[in-house]
Amino acid sequence: MMKNKLTRLFAVTAVSAAVMSGVSVAEDGAGTASVEVKNSFLVAQTTPLSFGQIVAIASDETASADIATLTVNSDGVTADVIVAGSSKASIVAITPGVAGTFTVSGAAPNTVLTISAISDFTLTDPSTTDTKIFDVTNLTTTVTTSGTPFTYDTDAGGTLVFNVGATLETDSTGSAVSGAEVAVPYENVTFTGSYTVSVNY
Amino acid sequence: MKKNFLKHLLSFHYYLLILLVFLLCKSFVSQAATVNEIKSLSFGTIALKDNNASYVMNIAFSGQISADSAFVIIDAGHPALWELNGFPQHTPINVTFIVPDIQTKLAGASDPSTSQFTITQHHTFGPIITTDALGNALFNVGATLTTSGSGFYKDATYLSHMTVMVSY
Numbered sequence: 001m002m003k004n005k006l007t008r009l010f011a012v013t014a015v016s017a018a019v020m021s022g023v024s025v026a027e028d029g030a031g032t033a034s035v036e037v038k039n040s041f042l043v044a045q046t047t048p049l050s051f052g053q054i055v056a057i058a059s060d061e062t063a064s065a066d067i068a069t070l071t072v073n074s075d076g077v078t079a080d081v082i083v084a085g086s087s088k089a090s091i092v093a094i095t096p097g098v099a100g101t102f103t104v105s106g107a108a109p110n111t112v113l114t115i116s117a118i119s120d121f122t123l124t125d126p127s128t129t130d131t132k133i134f135d136v137t138n139l140t141t142t143v144t145t146s147g148t149p150f151t152y153d154t155d156a157g158g159t160l161v162f163n164v165g166a167t168l169e170t171d172s173t174g175s176a177v178s179g180a181e182v183a184v185p186y187e188n189v190t191f192t193g194s195y196t197v198s199v200n201y
Numbered sequence: 202m203k204k205n206f207l208k209h210l211l212s213f214h215y216y217l218l219i220l221l222v223f224l225l226c227k228s229f230v231s232q233a234a235t236v237n238e239i240k241s242l243s244f245g246t247i248a249l250k251d252n253n254a255s256y257v258m259n260i261a262f263s264g265q266i267s268a269d270s271a272f273v274i275i276d277a278g279h280p281a282l283w284e285l286n287g288f289p290q291h292t293p294i295n296v297t298f299i300v301p302d303i304q305t306k307l308a309g310a311s312d313p314s315t316s317q318f319t320i321t322q323h324h325t326f327g328p329i330i331t332t333d334a335l336g337n338a339l340f341n342v343g344a345t346l347t348t349s350g351s352g353f354y355k356d357a358t359y360l361s362h363m364t365v366m367v368s369y
Contacts, residue, residue, distance in 0.1 A: 026368035028299075029236030031281055033320045033344055033361045034308065035244035037354045038275055108248060108275040158275070201250045201273050 041107040041158070043199050049100030051134075051168045052093055056186040058132055058171040059088035065172040065181065072097040074142040074165030088183045089170045100164035101144075104199055107158040115141050115152070115162060116198040123168070123191035130187035135169040139195065164197065233287040236367055239339075244346045245278030252316060255350035262325045262343040271348075281342040283325075283365055288336040296330055296340065297366045298323040305359035316352035320361040321345050330367075 051070055059066040068089040069082045076099065107113060118139035125131070143152055145161040154160045170186075244258055250271045258268035262280050288294060305318045322345040332338045342365070348354075 025234070026366060027234050027236045028364050028366040029238055029283065031238035031241055031283070031342075031363050031365060033242035033244070033281070033323075033363060034358055035278070035305070035318060035346055036246040036276075036358045037249070038246050038356050039248045039354065040356055041248075108273045111273055201248055 038106075041199075042103075042105045043197060044103050044105070045100060046103050046161075047098060047101035049164055049166060049195075050097050052097035053095040055090075055092040055094065056134075056170055057088070057090045058184045058186065060182050060184045065089070067172050068170045069167050070097070071138070071167045072099055072165050074099050074140045074163040076142075076163065088181050090183075091168070091170065097168075099142075102162055102164065102197055102199075104154065104160040104162075105158065107154045107160065108201070109154055109156045109158045111154050111158075111201065112152050113154060113160055114200050115143075116200070118164065118166075118195055118197055121193045121195045123193040125187065125189045125191055127189060129189050130191075132171040132184070132186055133173070134171065134191055134193075136166045136193060136195070137169060138167040140165045141197075160199075164195075234336075235284075235286045236365055237284045237286070238281060238365075239284050240279065240282040242281035242342055242344055242363075243278040245274060246276040248273040248275060249348065249354055252348050252351060252353055254348075256348045258346045259322075260343045260346075262341040264341070264343075283340055283342060285330070285332060285338040285340075285367060286336070288332045288338070288367075288369065290332060290334055290336050292332050292336070292369050293329045294332060294338065295368045296325055296328060297368075298342070299364040299366055301362060301364075303361065305361045308358040308360045312355060312357070315355040315357065316349040318349070318359055318361075319347045321347065323363055 049072065051072055054070065056068070066089040068091040070091045070093065071082065104113065118141070120135065120137045120139070123134040123136060141162050141164055143160060143162045145155055145159065152160070242260070244260060247258070249256070250273060252271075254271075256269040256271040258266070258272050260266050260278055260280055264280055266274070266277060268274065285294060300320070300323060303319045303321050305320060307315070323342055324344070325340045325342050330338050330340050342363075
């Protein structure tokens with residue numbers, strides 16, 4: 001009787017083992033997938049664009065007023081002083097100007113960036129002592145650092161430095177009667193203005 | 202009559218015994234085997250030039266990355282690495298992926314104003330993975346990231362969950 005029970009017990013165990021060998025065992029584990037978006041990067045002005053210290057005289061005439069120009073090149077070449085038209089308007093440089101410098105940081109490494117064209121703007125006297133203005137035109141950019149192989153690539157650290165140059169023009173919005181052109185000196189004040197640079201992937 | 206009753210009762214006990222042995226065996230097997238994520242799947246750090254269409258980035262299980270030109274890769278991503286431990290030796294293991302929601306969510310506070318990605322096509326080198334002599338196995342998991350095609354993406358980390366289910 002005892003032997004019969006043991007035999008049946010072994011049989012049950014064997015059946016269980018057989019059942020187990022045919023059982024599909026499943027296990028699972030939890031995980032994640034992720035992506036970090038970093039569309040923004042920093043564009044900081046490290047050197048303001050300056051036309052230096054100058055002697056400036058505007059030409060006051062309602063129509064066809066002469067202008068004098070001074071150009072600060074973005075490539076670092078010495079600034080040019082140009083007087084257009086006749087002799088009423090003039091600029092004389094006392095101290096040289098410097099190109100503006102911007103540093104892009106935190107961008108993708110070795111990646112081409114697009115620097116958008118910069119719009120013209122004006123310089124005015126914040127104290128309004130002098131109501132004349134200067135026009136700032138022909139803004140240009142020159143990248144001074146680059147990765148390879150493209151000129152506008154960021155470097156391996158995602159940084160790009162570029163200069164901004166422009167042309168300063170004397171005021172041509174005179175009020176004198178046409179034909180009576182007169183020279184009007186600028187006041188001894190600092191003229192300021194602002195512009196926006198836009199950099200994109 | 203009484204003899205038949207005792208016979209049925211004895212049979213019932215045997216069924217219980219079978220069930221108990223079965224449950225114990227299954228319990229031991231379940232406790233021994235583990236499925237662990239060693240390294241999570243990452244599509245890296247990216248910028249998008251625009252989101253005017255649905256753009257795709259694929260990370261293969263091998264680590265190969267392919268992406269539409271709208272993606273700017275700041276830091277490259279990598280496939281996930283998973284580890285199986287405590288499985289029978291030299292045993293083929295079926296691997297399947299369960300993704301409760303293919304749409305990503307922000308890691309942290311929700312922000313309905315930002316677009317979301319979808320992460321699909323989770324895969325490894327094959328549906329069957331064979332364990333080694335110790336009953337262990339390692340395998341990579343890749344997937345595909347797709348942009349929404351409209352709206353914009355705020356700077357943030359976007360997450361999607363998955364479950365890896367293995368059976369043999």
